[in-house]
Amino acid sequence: MIPVITIDGPTASGKGTVALAVARRLGFHYLDSGALYRLVALKAIRVGVALDDDSALARLASELDVHFDDERIHLGSEDVSEAIRQEAVGVGASRIAVCPSLRMALLKRQRAYRQPPGLVCDGRDMGTVVFPDATLKIFLTASVEKRAERRSKQLIEKGFPVNISSLLQDLRERDARDAGRSLAPLVAAGEAIVIDSSDLSAKDVVEAIVSRFSG
Numbered sequence: 001m002i003p004v005i006t007i008d009g010p011t012a013s014g015k016g017t018v019a020l021a022v023a024r025r026l027g028f029h030y031l032d033s034g035a036l037y038r039l040v041a042l043k044a045i046r047v048g049v050a051l052d053d054d055s056a057l058a059r060l061a062s063e064l065d066v067h068f069d070d071e072r073i074h075l076g077s078e079d080v081s082e083a084i085r086q087e088a089v090g091v092g093a094s095r096i097a098v099c100p101s102l103r104m105a106l107l108k109r110q111r112a113y114r115q116p117p118g119l120v121c122d123g124r125d126m127g128t129v130v131f132p133d134a135t136l137k138i139f140l141t142a143s144v145e146k147r148a149e150r151r152s153k154q155l156i157e158k159g160f161p162v163n164i165s166s167l168l169q170d171l172r173e174r175d176a177r178d179a180g181r182s183l184a185p186l187v188a189a190g191e192a193i194v195i196d197s198s199d200l201s202a203k204d205v206v207e208a209i210v211s212r213f214s215g
Helices: 015-026 033-047 054-063 087-096 100-111 126-130 144-157 164-180 202-214
Strands: 004-008 029-032 066-069 072-075 119-123 136-141 193-196
Touching: 004 015, 004 126, 004 202, 015 029, 015 119, 015 202, 029 033, 029 066, 033 054, 033 066, 033 072, 033 087, 033 100, 033 119, 054 100, 087 164, 100 126, 119 126, 126 136, 136 202, 144 164, 193 202
Parallel strands: 004 119, 004 136, 029 119, 136 193
Antiparallel strands: 066 072
16 A cells, blocks of 8 residues: 555645655655646636636646646646746636536546655645545644735745735635535545644644654
């Protein structure tokens, strides 16, 4: 059995940073599942596919030429690592995540990343739907105010304009949309360890996860 560590949680909880660091510590593969939805949203926006056209989105997902290279993400030959982090793409990803055919198209792709010596993945339904038999399940959360603060810093560092009030509203709307959808809602798996990172550094969270996996 190839070990899998799932790290689920809401937007801007720090799960991506933590998951990548845990993967590096353990020498495991890393999957940013949210990036797959962002890639589909980016492609849909670029080619003019409606974000509620489930069948068309599923076709886009099945045809995506995606390559993950550590922190860099390539769509075909183009490095889209920064493009998929734009707020419009993030909002689009949250909107398309309710589409059942799209989710099914991405499910097989996600599970294919389970390869030796192991996998660390982050998302919203990694421990509940994609890898229900995961070795260790983490649900990483933080207050919406702390998440807005972290996201604003990320956007400012990348040169994007930030309106903290709009950012807070956007995060609350995404939380409600992710938790309220009928298909694969954002919830902690029954056996997941819940970690509130509001007052913890990324390093603290990484150490907590590695120690639980090793122990």
